[in-house]
Amino acid sequence: MSTTTYTTTPAPDEDPEDNVVQLRPAPPAQPGTEVEPHVFEPDEVLTAEQYEQRMRSRVPAALAGAAGTARTSTTAAALWTARTARRYGPLVGWALYRHGMYVYKGMEAKRQRKDSDREYRDIRAARARALATDDLDKVTQLTDQMRTGAHTRIEITERRLDLAWTVTKRASKAVGVGVPVALVTGAVNSLGGWLGPWDATDVLTTMGAVFTGTADTITWSADHWWLFAGTAGCNWLWRRWRDGRRLGEQALPEKLRRNGTDTVYVELTETALAIALANIGHRKLTAVIKEGWPNRDTDANAWVQPPMMDATGTGWSVKLRLPVGAPVAEVAKAKVALAHNLGCRPQELFIEADENDSTVMELFRLDPGVLREPVPPSVLLEEGATTDFFAGFPVGISPRGQVVLEAHNERNGAVSGLPGSGKTSLVLAALYGAILDPLTDIDVFVFAGNNDYEALKPCLNVVGLGDTAENVQACINHIKTLHADLAVRGELLKKHNIKSVEEGGRAVIAKEPGLRPRILVVDECQAFFRQDSAQKRKELVNLVVRFVSASRKYGYHVKFVTPVPSDQSLPRDLIAITTNKACGAIGDKLRNNVVLGENAHETGVSALGLKPKTKDSLNDVGTLVTVGYMDNPGPVRSYHYTAEQQEQLVQRALELRGGAAAQTVPTVQERDWLADLASVAGGLEKVKLADGAALLRKKAPGYHLYQGLDGKTLAEWLTDLGVPVTRPQGAHTVLTQSIREAIAAQENTTGE
The missing domain is CATH 3.40.50.300 (P-loop containing nucleotide triphosphate hydrolases)
Structure with missing residues (x-):
């Protein structure tokens, strides 16, 4: 093939010797830039056999290089997979274990719900409580309710069977009547075509198509049974997982809970309270909470009052009906642990039984710091405020901000x-x-x-x-x-x-x-x-x-x-x-x-x-x-x-x-007991000391030495003074003259 250069653009077919068309005029060659053409010698050109042999020799080297590249890629992929598994494997395993436990707990809740419905556990428990309180009318009512429930279940089953039989019978009648009528109508219509271009054959064809479609649907469903089973299984698992989630995280093992065992300020929610109760060391509460209490369907009446902000705005309150075997008093004993679990101080947590139902725990938790906030001014500082001893005196406020009156009368x-x-x-x-x-x-x-x-x-x-x-x-x-x-x-x-x-x-x-x-x-x-x-x-x-x-x-x-x-x-x-x-x-x-x-x-x-x-x-x-x-x-x-x-x-x-009180400074009261004894003896010749002690107590009941004074003690006092005491017929007795002589002796001693 030769190459021709045109100074103008020729038509493509003007030179039959040349198939190259120069679309753009070539610039004139510059001096010194001419290219010498290279002429190949015969030994420089490869033959077809030589080229094929050379290419065949290059294949093993290319394959070896590709294998090395493949091995390098496989190693990198393995390393990436190992690193990813090491990084995310435990997290994925923890998530699968956690949600698997939700499914398991949901299965348990479903089983318990069925058992409770079948065995009337709630009614039986209520009946036992009524029997314990001798409420025989309530016992009779609950017993009748259980019997009625059993009869109702049997009646429902019978009605369902009757409904299925009735539907089947009516459908059979409809088919038995509808098909002959359609065939006869088609046969008659074939004579004149009054109802359109169809006859009995078309009726049979339609019926055959319906039967064939039904059979094909049944066959396809039978061949793809795994699809329906998988869908039903996924739906069942989802429903059980949902039931488990409703029970809350406290139903899971501690290591699977998101919040773990950390104790910080805890918002008082149903889940938080259940978790806190599960960790106060009460075996009964721990066991029932692991089963899902108090969020199971069978615990419909557990939350008497869900957690809500108290009307005073100083904390949260909740009322919860506790299960059998966990009285409010035992929960109150674990107040320190419960307060710790709820993230508050024991003084900020209040637990008591409801006034109308002793099985209901009324819990109130103060917000942090409320007990250390400034106390509002006393109501006594209001202008003209007075008090009444019998009504009590205001001494402070309760944690909920209510004024506390300390009763004093008969207290x-x-x-x-x-x-x-x-x-x-x-x-x-x-x-x-x-x-x-x-x-x-x-x-x-x-x-x-x-x-x-x-x-x-x-x-x-x-x-x-x-x-x-x-x-x-x-x-x-x-x-x-x-x-x-x-x-x-x-x-x-x-x-x-x-x-x-x-x-x-x-x-x-x-x-x-x-x-x-x-x-x-x-x-x-x-x-x-x-x-x-x-x-x-x-x-x-x-x-x-x-x-x-x-x-x-x-x-x-x-x-x-x-x-x-x-x-x-x-x-x-x-x-x-x-x-x-x-x-x-x-x-x-x-x-x-x-x-x-x-x-x-x-x-x-x-x-x-x-x-x-x-x-x-x-x-x-x-x-x-x-x-x-x-x-x-x-x-x-x-x-x-x-x-x-x-x-x-x-x-x-x-x-x-009306002015300051007539204040008195207390003084120590002293009395001359010997002079008092002579005074109470009067003109008697002798005095039984038991009677003398009684007369002294009556004379000065407020004097401390006379409180509890008896004849034996009085005899010891007289003996210490040297006054002779006799015991005729076993009763300590003293002569009045001896008492007067002792008084005279004391006066003489004092005068000297």
């Missing part, structure tokens, strides 16, 4: 807590309420050198201050005087034909000052009860217990306060009859139980989690766990009055009372 109290816990604030809150009732008298004994009650002094009737033996004896004498006054009050009650001071009301009290309510506060009472000898302490405890027990209906309220609760500072017999108990931050459960009652800590009534005030933080100062202040045990956040507010309340109280 007594004990308050304790570490220094800085706020125990005195609670006592003062009650007293600042009491001074606003002009008919209430207040006595205070403090066995320490502080001025906590200094602002109240103008409104106090008796004040005893100082950790001295004289102040202790003055308090003892005062209690004896009040004890003796009970007889006087009893006569006044008879006079007005009433059974108690409360029954008489304020109208009677205003007319009869001898019946005025009276509050006695004994602060730092550990110094009061710690006597030098066991015998003296026993006598003092007996005196206090007798007075407190007898004084309630006569309008007295006695309150003991101490920072070191123990049997020595708060005797067991005294706490046993104490109604209003309060404990601030405390060091150990033994002291907690001394104040709040035996096993209080074990039943969830505990102040161990409270912290006293420190130099850097107020902590829980003013928050005390109480018994008797509210319907149920729980913390009270006491009011704290500033110096300005204290002065404001005292001034208002003085206006109501």
